[in-house]
Amino acid sequence: MTFSDLDPRTLTILSVEEAREAASAPRATAESLSGLSAHPDSRVRALVARHPNTPVDVLGLLAADYPAEILNNPGLPLMRLARPGLLGSFPAEGVVALLGLPGVPAWVLDSALRHEDYTVRTALAGHPDLSDERITALAQDAGWQVREAVARRPGLSAALVRQLAADDDYDVRKAVALRPDLPGDAIRELASDLHGLVRSSVARRLDLPLDCMLTLAADDDADVLATLARRVDLPRNVRSWLATHESDVVRAAALQAWSVPAEWLARAEHDADPEVRAALARRPDADPALLERLAEDESETVRRALLERNDLPDGAVLALARSPEQDIRLQVASAEGLSAEVLDVLLTDHDPAIRTLLAVRPDLNADQLSRLAEDESADVRRAAAYAARVSPATLARLALDSNAGVRRAAARHPQLPPDSLPALAADPDDGVRLAVAGRADLSPALRAQLAEDPDASVRTELDAQAT
DSSP states (O other), X not given: OOGGGSOGGGGGGSOHHHHHHHHHOTTOOHHHHHHHTTOSOHHHHHHHHHOTTSOHHHHHHHTTTOHHHHHTOTTXXXXXXXXXXXXXXXXXXXXXXXXXXXXXXXXXXXXXXXXXXXXXXXXXXXXXXXXXXXXXXXXXXXXXXXXXXXXXXXXOOHHHHHHHHTOSSHHHHHHHHTOTTOOHHHHHHHTTOSSHHHHHXXXXXXXXXXXXXXXXXXXXXXXXXXXXXXXXXXXXXXXXXXXXXXOHHHXXXXXXXXXXXXXXXXXXXXXXXXXXXXXXXXXXXXOHHHHHHHTTOSOXXXXXXXXXXXXXXXXXXXXXXXXXXXXXXXXXXXXXXXXXXHHXXXXXXXXXXXXXXXXXXXXXXXXXXXXXXTOSOHHHHHHHHHOXXXXXXXXXXXXXXXXXXXXXXXXXXXXXXXXXHHHHHTOSSHHHHHHHHTOSOOOHHHHHHHHTOSOHHHHHHHHHHHO
16 A cells, blocks of 8 residues: 555554655655644654645645745745745745745745735734835835834835824834934924824933923823933923922822932822822832831832832831731732841731741741741641741641641651651541651551551552652
């Protein structure tokens, strides 16, 4: 039997060697190659992509993963003659993959230019090796995404830049507004654009002329003003005005400048809007006393902003440890380098989740772990039983805990006193006895006892330790 006689429906179950031989056979049929295109081995599928007898629709499906094999397919020239719009039938992701190949031939670029899927034309617009004719055509494309991609291209002609700066779609104009080679008159035109996002893009420009700053400072869009307020080169009078703007977004942005007068910072601390006070909390030059006051702010927005810092003074951390929000206290409880005062506050937190997190901290001492071992929450006591620095005496108490989960944790601890093992080996809970059976320090008597355990998993664990 030849490979051409095989049932295509069964080709996917061939071994890799058989499938590769079948996919390489010069007389392989289109039907068998179609079947092999679904083979799980990538080498087989790559051979199908290179075979001249593979149907066009199958090549289209393989193009995304094997673009180089498709372009090197010896049957491709004849396929193009038979079907001039060959790539038009390929899925978009396949054509995009072809465009990503180095030295892609011109006919692929032209086919992509005519492809009906805008994602193909968008990918083409970002291709580095396009002729002026293709770029001009793409700049007039019906899809705004395509024109936006053209607007981001370096080295556009001045005429095209001006054409795209007047585009009907604001995303295209926004892309133009960010071009480093934008002439001054175009910057001034876009600074008065009808869409706020375009004007915000202009406000980000490093080469923004002073007259444009003044124009944008009179803008009625808070996002535009906030973008402008973050600049480090604003005239003092402009920044001073923005720092007292009615919008909290603008006032908060004005506080992000590198150098802000002390009176502005004092005013911001008492601002009615928490976003402004949060911006103050993020400033790298905020002094410890200010941070401690902000840690007691009535707004959780301000307190959450402080959590972004890694230089909080102990007083601020202590205030956050008393915060009403659980997630803020959880973040404090997981922080490194907590003071003894902060740890004492968290040890008495009303939320067992906080105390559970504390129990696994590596810096808790034996006395603190002993306190947690008497916690009313079984989760907290279990966490304490896992702690590396828990004392043997505390472990002995935990081994007698009423909760089976706590006893299981204690049974696994390497520092558990040997005197606690006999009771645990006879524990009514199978999981406790299983934990004991996994220990390597059992006496012969305990091993003999567990070898007769009624639970098979306990006996299996004991045998595993013996080997």
